[in-house]
Amino acid sequence: MQCIEEMNLMKKMINILQVVMLTFLVDASAVAQDVQNSRRMSHRMEITRTVGTTEITIIYHSPTAQGRKIFGGIVPTNFVVDGKEYPWRAGSNERTTIAFTHDVTINGHKLSAGKYGLVVLVNDTHWTFVFSNNYSWGAFQYSPENDVLRLQVEVEEKPHQDWLSYNFVNPKPEAIGVELRWETLSAQFKVETDVSQNILSDLTKKENKTARDYRIMAIETMAKHPENSDLALDYLELALANMNDLEDNRKRAEEFAINMLKADYLIGKGEIKKGKILKEQTIPISSGFDMYYYALNLLIVKGDKDEAYRLLSQNIINNPNQWQAYLAMGEYYLKDNYQKEVVKNFKRAFELAPENSKNYARYLYLQNKLIYERN
Numbered sequence: 001m002q003c004i005e006e007m008n009l010m011k012k013m014i015n016i017l018q019v020v021m022l023t024f025l026v027d028a029s030a031v032a033q034d035v036q037n038s039r040r041m042s043h044r045m046e047i048t049r050t051v052g053t054t055e056i057t058i059i060y061h062s063p064t065a066q067g068r069k070i071f072g073g074i075v076p077t078n079f080v081v082d083g084k085e086y087p088w089r090a091g092s093n094e095r096t097t098i099a100f101t102h103d104v105t106i107n108g109h110k111l112s113a114g115k116y117g118l119v120v121l122v123n124d125t126h127w128t129f130v131f132s133n134n135y136s137w138g139a140f141q142y143s144p145e146n147d148v149l150r151l152q153v154e155v156e157e158k159p160h161q162d163w164l165s166y167n168f169v170n171p172k173p174e175a176i177g178v179e180l181r182w183e184t185l186s187a188q189f190k191v192e193t194d195v196s197q198n199i200l201s202d203l204t205k206k207e208n209k210t211a212r213d214y215r216i217m218a219i220e221t222m223a224k225h226p227e228n229s230d231l232a233l234d235y236l237e238l239a240l241a242n243m244n245d246l247e248d249n250r251k252r253a254e255e256f257a258i259n260m261l262k263a264d265y266l267i268g269k270g271e272i273k274k275g276k277i278l279k280e281q282t283i284p285i286s287s288g289f290d291m292y293y294y295a296l297n298l299l300i301v302k303g304d305k306d307e308a309y310r311l312l313s314q315n316i317i318n319n320p321n322q323w324q325a326y327l328a329m330g331e332y333y334l335k336d337n338y339q340k341e342v343v344k345n346f347k348r349a350f351e352l353a354p355e356n357s358k359n360y361a362r363y364l365y366l367q368n369k370l371i372y373e374r375n
Helices: 002-024 028-036 195-205 211-224 229-240 248-268 272-285 290-300 305-318 323-335 339-352 355-374
Strands: 043-051 054-062 097-100 104-106 109-111 114-122 126-132 147-154 156-172 175-192
Touching (some): 043 156, 054 156, 054 175, 126 175, 147 175, 195 211, 229 248, 248 272, 248 290, 290 305, 323 355, 339 355
Antiparallel strands (some): 043 054, 054 097, 097 114, 104 109, 156 175
């Protein structure tokens, strides 16, 4: 009986030793340096990705395997002793942290903006990512009472990678994957954010809003709530009322952008005649890149090819010596790979471009000329 008790005690001691190894997780020859914080062998890494207006920042230390068995070795699996879970800090030295500047959704679970300690419970078939309010050093202080979110994900086999890494993968306009990879295993979760809501929230809180701020609020309101055109139109009126401090050129450009949006929103809510009149009144004040951005947005984002062509053609008639007018028409034809017209318009843009834009216009012209001649 005593022998059995001694064996159980020995197993517990081995498990506790594994915790210590798990905590330091560096080369044996470098333990002292890492602990003393003088010359750490595991590189400190900080990666940031901006999705919309949301910054995601992960700070971790990256150890190397160097021939050691990691999972099921230095990082034990199913590590529970006397009912207590011992997580892996998913890195070395300080606990790995992940921070979000806006509220996000992770694999369908909501998580508030803020900074979190990130630890992992390692299983043979899956890992559980734990987002914790506690991001103190190491994982010794881990307690489930500080858990904010637990996320169980499947583990994938990957080609061997000697160093531990976090990577941003599978980017989408409003989402990004976060992958933790080491040795021959990886696991990942998906972070999603509501870009329009974040922009609206930030601008609503902002004091001393500019004309551009109100214009952006109108755009994001229509993106988020297209049925709420009245509110978007109210924002555009506020934008028009806040242009007094703008210089003449900037004021004209802002007025063009605001009134073209206003015309579109009026047409969209059924006030077609009023909207079309406003649009035709606004077109003549366009200059520079005003029509370039508006018409190409119609073409690429809204798919209104006919209206984009009408506006770009009229812009050339109204501004026959404006290089941006031909640049925009070249971009229009580029969308359909109508290379002859692309070259024709880019050549004219190059001929009319001012010196500070000459190199850019020349490059577009010669690049597309080469493509046309090769075909």
